[in-house]
Amino acid sequence: MINLYPDEMAEIYDAMYQSFIDYDKEYAFYNNLLQKNEPKSILEIGSGTGNIAKRFIENHQNYRGLDFSTSMITIAQKRNPDCEFLHGDMRDFNLEKKADAIIITSRSTSYLITNNDINDTFNCLYNNLNPNGIIIFDFIDANRYIPFIKENKTVIHSARHKGHSYLRKSDWEISSHDNFILEWTAKYYKDKIDNTTIIANDYSTVRVFTLNEIQLFLYLHNFEIQEIIDRKTYAFDTFVIVAKKKS
Structure with a gap:
C-alpha cells in the first residue's frame, strides 16, 4: 500500500468530495449504527481530511481518526485541531487504548488487494477492539x-x-x-x-468483493455479523457490514 494521496491530490480530493458526499448525512448514517451498540470510544479508519471527524467532535464523542496518507492527516488536523489523528496502516496498527467501535469509511477496503491484506486487517481490528466491540465498514459490490x-x-x-x-x-x-x-x-x-x-x-x-467473500473472512476471524445494509453511494453500489467481536 502506497501513500495514496500526495499533497496536491489530498487538496483536490477534499474539494471534490465536499460536493460528492453530504457529510451530515454520512455522519448520521454511521452514528445511528454506532449508537445501537453505545460505544464509549470510536476509531475511524480512512478518516481522510477529517470531514466526518468534525461531526463526531462537535457532538463531544470520544473519537480518533487513522489514515495512511500524511497529506490527508495534515488537512484533517487543521480542520479539527483538538482531535487525535494517527498515521497508520489498517493492516498493522496498535492502539494504546483499545476501542469499543472501529469504522472503516469511504470504501477504504478497496485497497486491500490480497487475501493476506484482508486477513491482516481483520486480525488487527479484532486485536484493537474491546470485548464485544463492533466494526462497521463498507465495500464495493463486485x-x-x-x-x-x-x-x-x-x-x-x-x-x-x-x-x-x-x-x-x-x-x-x-x-x-x-x-x-x-x-x-x-x-x-x-x-x-x-x-x-x-x-x-x-x-x-x-x-471489489462479493458479499459471500466478506462473510467468510469475518467468520474466519471471529466476527459475528449483526447487520448487512445494501447502500448506494454517489458512484458505487456498496454493502455496509456491522459485525461484533466474538470471545
Whole structure:
C-alpha cells in the first residue's frame, strides 16, 4: 500500500468530495449504527481530511481518526485541531487504548488487494477492539460493479466547491479475475474537461468483493455479523457490514 494521496491530490480530493458526499448525512448514517451498540470510544479508519471527524467532535464523542496518507492527516488536523489523528496502516496498527467501535469509511477496503491484506486487517481490528466491540465498514459490490464498468469504460463525476467546478474522468480495467482486481486511472480537471489543463492524475489498483467473500473472512476471524445494509453511494453500489467481536 502506497501513500495514496500526495499533497496536491489530498487538496483536490477534499474539494471534490465536499460536493460528492453530504457529510451530515454520512455522519448520521454511521452514528445511528454506532449508537445501537453505545460505544464509549470510536476509531475511524480512512478518516481522510477529517470531514466526518468534525461531526463526531462537535457532538463531544470520544473519537480518533487513522489514515495512511500524511497529506490527508495534515488537512484533517487543521480542520479539527483538538482531535487525535494517527498515521497508520489498517493492516498493522496498535492502539494504546483499545476501542469499543472501529469504522472503516469511504470504501477504504478497496485497497486491500490480497487475501493476506484482508486477513491482516481483520486480525488487527479484532486485536484493537474491546470485548464485544463492533466494526462497521463498507465495500464495493463486485456483482454489480463489474458489469457496470464493462458497459461504461469511462465514468465522469462532477463537483462544485468554492465557485469552481471539478471533474473527474475515470477509466477502469479488470486486471485479475481471481480476486476481482481493477486498475483505476483518473484525470482531474478544473472548470472544464480539457486535456491540456489536467490538474492531477491518479492511478490506483483496487479490489471489489462479493458479499459471500466478506462473510467468510469475518467468520474466519471471529466476527459475528449483526447487520448487512445494501447502500448506494454517489458512484458505487456498496454493502455496509456491522459485525461484533466474538470471545
